[in-house]
Amino acid sequence: MIIVQLSDIHLTRPGERTFDGTHDSEASTRAAIAHINNLSPQPDLILIxxxxxxxxxxxxxxFASQLLSGLRAPFFVVPGNHDDRTLMAMTFSPMGALPPNHHEDSEFLQYTIEDHPVRMIALDTSIPGEPRGNLCPRRTAWLADRLAEDPDRPTLIFMHHPPMRTGIRIMDNWRCFGTEGLSDLLSLYTNVELILCGHLHRFATSVWNRHPVVIAPSSGVCVAMDLDKRDHLRLIQEPPAILVHLWEPEIGFVTHVSPIGDFPIKALEPVL
Incomplete structure (x- = not known):
């Protein structure tokens, strides 16, 4: 099974630029879509x-609906701190990017994806109007119910805010809080093989309470790797990228970083 992870698109209206006018989000989104559509083999699905x-x-x-409808593979979404839950539901439910079971909780956009070898659980960490995330007892209880439904099946959780510190101070101030319940819950389930996040705008990975966490880079704007505890945010013109997660029963998950762009490929004769 192949899962592509696309994150932190930050799309605006046509012609507008983000991040102090330095970034063309339409161009970067179109480039990301073309990059994903050119993957071979194609992914089974895309998690945004x-x-x-x-x-x-x-x-x-x-505009996001218009552009993302150009993806060849089916895609699913989870909200970030820049998103609006109500508008997301209105936009993406008719497209199938939010399954019907997201209506189980009227406030949060949380759901499961069932029809694949790996079960995927979308967890809503957003707080309206705030950059940081949170997992309140209600959201954690919802996750507990979902995990209890199928405790032996390989499972992936995807959400926006990382649950752990990354060493980039300002982004750590905006991580997901209220994760004590999540930590306790995951200690009961060894079948949760991977936690996918965004928000950081750069690739990072860690083992958090014995569970692998993989953070996707942005498909547009990259945050600088400032590990010197500075208190302001800096952007860097590193190549944007997507993640490609391969899952096979014999090996579990392997994650590849796929920079977005046109890169030449040269075939080499095997050396025996």
Whole structure:
């Protein structure tokens, strides 16, 4: 099974730029879509881990719907701190990017994807109007119910905010809080093989309470790897990328970083 992870698109209205006018989100989104559509083999599905739009407006979601409908593989979404839950549901439910079971909780956009070898659980960590995330007891209880339904099946959790520190101070201030219950819960389930996040705008990976966490880079704007505890955010013109997660029963998950761009390939004769 192949899962592509796309994150932190920050799409605006056509012609607008983000991040102090330095970034063309339409161009980067079109490039990411073309890159994913050119993958061979094609992914079984695409998980978009939040911040689909930048300002949470109806116009932005309409444009996002228009562009993302060009993806060849089916995709699913989870909200980030820049997203609006109501507009997300209105936009993406008719497209199938939010399964019908997301209506089980009227406040949060949380659901399961069942029809694959790996079970996938979308967890909503967003707090309206705040950059940080949170897992309240209600959201954690919902996850507990879902995990109890199928405790032996290989499972992946995807959400926007990382549950752990990354060493980039300002982003750590905006990580997911209220994760004590999640930590206790996951200690009961060895079948949770991977936790996918976004939000950081750069690739990072860690083992958090014995569970692998993989953070996707942004498909547009990259945050600098400032590990010197500075208190302001810096952007860097590193290549944007997606993640490609391969799962096979014999090996579990392997994650590959796939930079977005046109890169030449040269075939080499095998050396025996």
């Amino acid at each position: 881990t939040g911040d689909i739009v930048h300002n949470g407006t109806p116009e932005e979601y309409a």
